[in-house]
Amino acid sequence: MGLSAMRAEERADREDFSMTTVTRRRALRYFGMSVALGAVIAALPSAAQDRTSVKIGYAISKTGPNSGGAGITTLPNYVLWAKEVNDAGGLEMPDGKKLPIEVVEYDDRSSAEEVVRAIERLATQDKVDFILPPWGTGFNLAVAPLFDRFGYPQLAVSAVTDKAPEFVKRWKKSYWLLGGGHDYTSALAGLLTKAAGEGTINKKIAMISVADGFGIDLVTAARPSFKDAGFEVVYDVTYPAGTTDFTPMINEAAGSGADTFVAFSYPPETFAITQQAQVAKFNPKILYLGVGTGFPVYGEKNGANAEGIMSLGGIDPKNEANAAYRKRHQEVTGQAPDLWGSVITYNSLQMLQEAIKRRGLDRDAVADELSNGTFQTVLGEVKLEDNQLRKLWFGGQWQSGQFVAVAPVDREGAAPAILPKPAWK
Amino acid sequence: MRTALGFAAAAIVFAVLAFAPFYLDAYGIGLMIGMTGYVTLASAWGLFSGRTGYVSLATVAFFGMGAYTVAVLNETLPYPVILLVAGAIGLLVAVVVGFSTLRLAGVYFVIFTFGLAELIRQLVTWFETTVTGTLGRYIFLPVGPEHIYWQLLVLCAATLFITWWVGRSRLGLALRVIADDEVVASHIGIDIARTKLALFSVSAVIITLVGAIQAPRWTYVEPAIVFNPTVSFLTLIMALLGGASRLWGPALGAIPLFLLFEWLSANFPDHYSILLGLLFIVIVFVLPRGVAGFAKDLTRRRPGGTPAAPKLDAAPLGTESREARS
Numbered sequence: 028m029g030l031s032a033m034r035a036e037e038r039a040d041r042e043d044f045s046m047t048t049v050t051r052r053r054a055l056r057y058f059g060m061s062v063a064l065g066a067v068i069a070a071l072p073s074a075a076q077d078r079t080s081v082k083i084g085y086a087i088s089k090t091g092p093n094s095g096g097a098g099i100t101t102l103p104n105y106v107l108w109a110k111e112v113n114d115a116g117g118l119e120m121p122d123g124k125k126l127p128i129e130v131v132e133y134d135d136r137s138s139a140e141e142v143v144r145a146i147e148r149l150a151t152q153d154k155v156d157f158i159l160p161p162w163g164t165g166f167n168l169a170v171a172p173l174f175d176r177f178g179y180p181q182l183a184v185s186a187v188t189d190k191a192p193e194f195v196k197r198w199k200k201s202y203w204l205l206g207g208g209h210d211y212t213s214a215l216a217g218l219l220t221k222a223a224g225e226g227t228i229n230k231k232i233a234m235i236s237v238a239d240g241f242g243i244d245l246v247t248a249a250r251p252s253f254k255d256a257g258f259e260v261v262y263d264v265t266y267p268a269g270t271t272d273f274t275p276m277i278n279e280a281a282g283s284g285a286d287t288f289v290a291f292s293y294p295p296e297t298f299a300i301t302q303q304a305q306v307a308k309f310n311p312k313i314l315y316l317g318v319g320t321g322f323p324v325y326g327e328k329n330g331a332n333a334e335g336i337m338s339l340g341g342i343d344p345k346n347e348a349n350a351a352y353r354k355r356h357q358e359v360t361g362q363a364p365d366l367w368g369s370v371i372t373y374n375s376l377q378m379l380q381e382a383i384k385r386r387g388l389d390r391d392a393v394a395d396e397l398s399n400g401t402f403q404t405v406l407g408e409v410k411l412e413d414n415q416l417r418k419l420w421f422g423g424q425w426q427s428g429q430f431v432a433v434a435p436v437d438r439e440g441a442a443p444a445i446l447p448k449p450a451w452k
Numbered sequence: 453m454r455t456a457l458g459f460a461a462a463a464i465v466f467a468v469l470a471f472a473p474f475y476l477d478a479y480g481i482g483l484m485i486g487m488t489g490y491v492t493l494a495s496a497w498g499l500f501s502g503r504t505g506y507v508s509l510a511t512v513a514f515f516g517m518g519a520y521t522v523a524v525l526n527e528t529l530p531y532p533v534i535l536l537v538a539g540a541i542g543l544l545v546a547v548v549v550g551f552s553t554l555r556l557a558g559v560y561f562v563i564f565t566f567g568l569a570e571l572i573r574q575l576v577t578w579f580e581t582t583v584t585g586t587l588g589r590y591i592f593l594p595v596g597p598e599h600i601y602w603q604l605l606v607l608c609a610a611t612l613f614i615t616w617w618v619g620r621s622r623l624g625l626a627l628r629v630i631a632d633d634e635v636v637a638s639h640i641g642i643d644i645a646r647t648k649l650a651l652f653s654v655s656a657v658i659i660t661l662v663g664a665i666q667a668p669r670w671t672y673v674e675p676a677i678v679f680n681p682t683v684s685f686l687t688l689i690m691a692l693l694g695g696a697s698r699l700w701g702p703a704l705g706a707i708p709l710f711l712l713f714e715w716l717s718a719n720f721p722d723h724y725s726i727l728l729g730l731l732f733i734v735i736v737f738v739l740p741r742g743v744a745g746f747a748k749d750l751t752r753r754r755p756g757g758t759p760a761a762p763k764l765d766a767a768p769l770g771t772e773s774r775e776a777r778s
Contacts (some may be wrong), residue, residue, distance in 0.1 A: 090725060093675070134721040139670045139677045141717070144482045148718060151479040165588060168672035177478070190590075195591075238577055240674055243587040265575070265581050 073297070081118050081388065083109065084131035084155035086145030088162055091137025095294070097162035099322065100185050100368040100449075103360040105130075105159055108376040119384045131155055139169050146170045150177040156388050157379065164188055164240065171198050175268055180394040182375040185368050187211075187241070189248065195414040200394040204371050204416040208248035211339050214421030214434040215249070215315060216256035216401045218337075218444060219287060221436050223258075227446045228287055228312045233262035233280035235273075236291035241318060245291040261285050263429030268293060278311070286447075287313040294319030301329055301336070305451045312447035313337065321364035321423060333425040335448030340367025341423020344441045352405045366423060366430040370405055377404040401429055473598035481597045485666070486712045488604040492662050493683070494691040494702030495611045499618065500655035501688075502696030503627045504648055506554070509684045510565035513572045514542050514656045516678040518578060518663030523589040523673035531593060535664055542660025545572075546653040554648045573679035573724070580675075588674040593669040603665045609657050615699050618658050620652075623647060686713075693735055694742025704743045 085105060088097040110129045117125035131153045135142035142161050150173065158179045160167050163318050174181040175198040182202045189207030222228045233254055236242035242265065248429055253260055262283040264276065273296070280288050285426040288311040290300050296452070297319035304314070319325055320338030329336075342349055349370055356364045356373075364370060379393070380401050386392035401410045409416065422434030424444050433444040469488075473481050492513060501508050521538040529537065553564050580587050618624045626647050629637040636642055667673060686709075694705025712731070716724050739746050 067477055089722070104593065131502060132721060136682075136717070136724070138680060138682060140666070144479070144486060144714075145717075147479040148484040151477040151558055152718075165670075165674055165677055168588075168590070169670045169677075173478075204763060238581040238587075239676070240587045243581055243585070247585050262670045267577075 030209075078126055079384075080129040081126045081157070082129045082131060082153065082155040082158060084133075084149035084153055085155050085159035086133040086135045086142050086149065086161055086168075088137040088142075089134040093137040093163055093166070096185065096318075098367050099362075101162045101354055101372055103356065103362060103364065104369060104372040107356055107359045108373065111355070112380065118208040121385065121387050132434070135161060135166070139166065142166050144170055144171065146173045150179065157383075157390070157393075160184065160186075168194075168309060169232075171201055174198065175200060176448050178390050180379075180390060180397055182397070184372045184375050187244065189244070190413050192413060198304060200390075202375070202397060202411060202416075204375055205368060206415075206417070206419050206421065208244040209252065211421045212245060212249040212252035213255075214436075215289070215337075216252040216258070218257060218422060218434045218436050219313065220256045222313065222444070222446050225446075229285070229407070230258050231261045231283065231285035232258050232287045232289060233283045233285040233311075234260055234289045234291075235262075235276050235280070236265050237268050237270075237293050237296060237317070239268045239293065241293065242291040245317070249289070249291070258287075266296075267297075270296060271299055273300050274307060277304055280311075281307065286311060287315070289313075289315045291319055292317035292319070294322065297331045297338075298325070298328070299361045301325075301332070305332060310448065314448050315422075320425075321366040323365065326425060326428055326430065329425075331452045334427070335424060335445050336422045337422060337433070337444070338367075338430075339422065340365075341420040341430055341434075342366050342370060343420070343432050344429050344442075345440065346405075346407065348405045348407070364399075368397060371419070374404040374409060374416075375405045378402045378409065457486075457512065458515070462609075462612070465512075469605055470602065471723065473601055475547045478597065481601055483714065485597060485601050485604060485669070485684035487707060488601060488608050489666055490686065490690055490706040490710050491703045492608040493609050493659060493687045494694065494696075494706040495615060496655045496658035496662070497687050498691045498694075498696040498698075498702040498764070499611070499658075502623075502691060502698070502701070503618070503631065503651065505631060505720055506557075506648070506652075507562045507688070508565045508652075508655075509562060509681075509688065510549075510568045510656075511659055511684040511687045512670070512679055512681055513565070513569035514659040515544065515663035515683055516576075516663075516680075517541055517572060519667035519670075519673055519676075520589075520663075521660075522593075522664045522667040523591050526593050531595065538660055538664035539657050541574045542657045543612040543653055545595075547649065548657030550649040550656075551645075554645060554652065559643070566681075567682060569679060569681060573675045577675050583675060586647075588672055589751050590672055591668050591670065593668045595668065600665055600669060604662065606660065607661055607665065612699065613701075614654060618651070619699060623650065627651070648775065682719040689732065693742055695742030698742075698744040701742055701744040712770070 033433050056214055067082065070215070087102050088094045089102070109130050113127050114260070117127035119125050131149060133145040133148070135145050146158060151357060157173065159182045162185045164186040167181070167183040171181060171194065178200070180200040180202065182204065184204045184205045186202065186203065186206050187208060189209050191207060194203065219228065223230055234249065236246035236247065246265070250260065262280050262285065265278065274440035277300070290297070292300060297316045300316060304310070315337040315339065320336060326333050344350070352370060352373060353364055356369070378397060382393045382396040382400060385400065386396045396409060398414055401408060406416050409418070420432035420434070422432070423430045424433045425447055426442065431442045432440070433442050435441065472484055476484065493515070497511055500506065518538045522534055525534045525537060549568060553561065556564055577587070592753065626642045628639065629640070629642060630644055630647065634644060659747055663678065667678070670677065690706040690709050691702040692705065693709055694703060695701030713728070716727055720727055741749070
């Protein structure tokens with residue numbers, strides 16, 4: 028019926044036809060303008076002086092297995108940022124004029140093929156001015172060649188990869204803001220070395236990891252990190268994602284004589300290990316768990332028992348800009364940001380906003396500014412090194428209801444870690 | 453005469469399609485890749501399942517193996533050799549699996565194939581974590597989208613040709629008897645197991661190649677990405693909508709459904725799943741025997757025609773009569 032006809036028509040004169048429908052739809056949704064007016068505006072040439080908006084597009088996993096992570100770290104920040112910018116009158120251009128953001132959003136349904144096609148659609152059909160990256164290491168890599176081919180800067184946040192320097196060479200306009208597995212494990216090794224030097228812990232580590240992307244990356248990086256720091260990994264096993272019973276592993280770790288227990292786990296397991304360690308009365312001097320520890324709900328659920336538990340990420344509670352951001356995030360999206368990638372995501376959007384203010388909507392100029400400029404963001408002063416954000420908090424610890432940054436230990440602003448971890452309540 | 457005309461028409465259609473990348477932008481090519489991929493998957497699925505009534509959910513097991521083979525070998529072997537290796541692996545697994553399971557019937561086979569996809573995914577994960585110590589793999593091949601599209605187009609044409617050929621060969625004749633009554637088939641000397649195994653293997657190799665050809669599009673491959681069970685379900689739905697047992701049936705299902713998915717996700721990104729669910733219910737009620745079956749019904753209802761007989765090849769799942777018998 029009409030569908031194939033519509034496709035044919037759209038293909039025949041894609042240039043104006045599809046643009047008209049898209050603009051019309053967005054116009055109705057976001058501005059409430061009349062259909063006719065929207066069509067007229069879309070028909071106008073899109074030179075800067077005729078612009079009435081800046082199109083920002085993204086494809087994100089709103090459904091499927093990736094929706095959990097995307098819905099915590101990435102999507103709320105996109106929503107918050109677009110709202111804040113539009114409430115303030117829009118994105119500021121170099122000439123001082125403000126243009127509102129027009130959002131084009133797609134659901135990639137956690138499918139690699141879908142996210143690839145959605146980015147192609149954003150670039151060639153919707154002709155958006157900038158594209159925000161999807162969630163996850165795999166998806167950011169899947170779309171990187173497309174961002175590169177269509178000339179869009181890619182501010183990849185939720186992608187932890189040690190290969191960032193290689194990627195930057197391959198894709199000049201790609202930016203990697205969350206570090207690599209090795210950064211996190213060497214920061215942890217640094218913290219452990221300090222504690223061992225003070226005589227708080229012995230030099231033995233018990234380690235478990237989930238047999239999936241994150242766990243493998245981290246554990247592969249951790250083995251040399253710990254070895255170089257002179258630690259002995261006395262227990263080292265992987266478990267399949269979705270494991271619910273950790274009692275055997277916890278008992279083995281408890282019997283291994285290690286003072287440090289590390290689990291590179293996913294959220295469901297992070298919560299389960301926390302519970303089961305309490306039941307088993309297993310209270311290592313250092314307890315380091317994986318993804319999920321930095322979720323606000325982890326602190327809420329575990330209350331006083333969260334005290335002293337460590338993980339990746341962390342925030343500097345003395346940073347007022349970050350505190351204000353956390354409050355706005357809660358108010359606008361109705362949920363608290365996580366304590367690791369959320370603020371970095373928001374920071375990447377602020378960088379983009381500032382780069383546009385300085386250089387306009389020319390994507391090459393904006394990419395150049397992102398690579399070389401210095402930005403004042405929610406993280407403080409930010410300057411990328413070789414397109415990567417290197418000044419990051421790689422380790423945090425729950426201290427009196429806050430997930431405080433404690434590693435790298437030699438970075439200014441790092442709080443001293445509470446060692447050994449207090450007893451379970 | 454009709455065959456020659458059909459071949460000529462198909463040749464023209466494929467020739468026109470081969471020129472598509474010169475007129476389409478990146479999104480258009482992406483669309484054509486997805487569509488050709490699913491037409492091939494659905495046709496290959498129909499080649500085995502539509503003709504034997506064995507509903508397979510193992511599509512993604514083979515698809516993922518193909519993609520993973522490319523991911524593992526892309527830095528060590530030339531691309532055409534990788535495709536050959538992928539096809540060989542698909543064949544090997546299909547023969548082993550086929551030998552051990554094609555005696556299962558009805559719902560047992562469905563469950564087994566679903567488990568097979570998960571089994572292979574876990575085996576790959578286990579191997580990667582314990583032996584190689586990495587999980588994600590990168591594919592940096594100089595294969596552009598248009599190359600992927602052309603390869604898929606060739607594979608699609610080959611699949612349709614094989615399907616046509618099987619329909620006219622002794623093998624096809626044997627299958628028809630098996631589908632009607634396995635007991636009769638074995639009594640007249642048809643080697644049931646070998647016939648089914650042959651078809652299962654051909655279908656599996658094609659599916660493996662689809663995965664291998666599409667893999668360079670993702671740059672990064674890990675088991676969760678390539679062993680996504682949605683691929684199995686979409687293939688099945690598309691083939692059933694079109695009519696799994698007919699030559700053009702799966703294509704008739706795959707093309708409109710693929711375009712519909714695309715249209716829904718572009719225009720109703722937030723209501724996609726709800727609309728899709730409603731749509732499937734409508735399809736089951738309105739077109740229980742697939743588009744091809746529906747069209748056949750229409751022609752048969754003409755004055756003078758014989759009324760449509762409920763035959764296995766047109767039944768929606770093709771399993772009911774088999775289950776009743778086994």
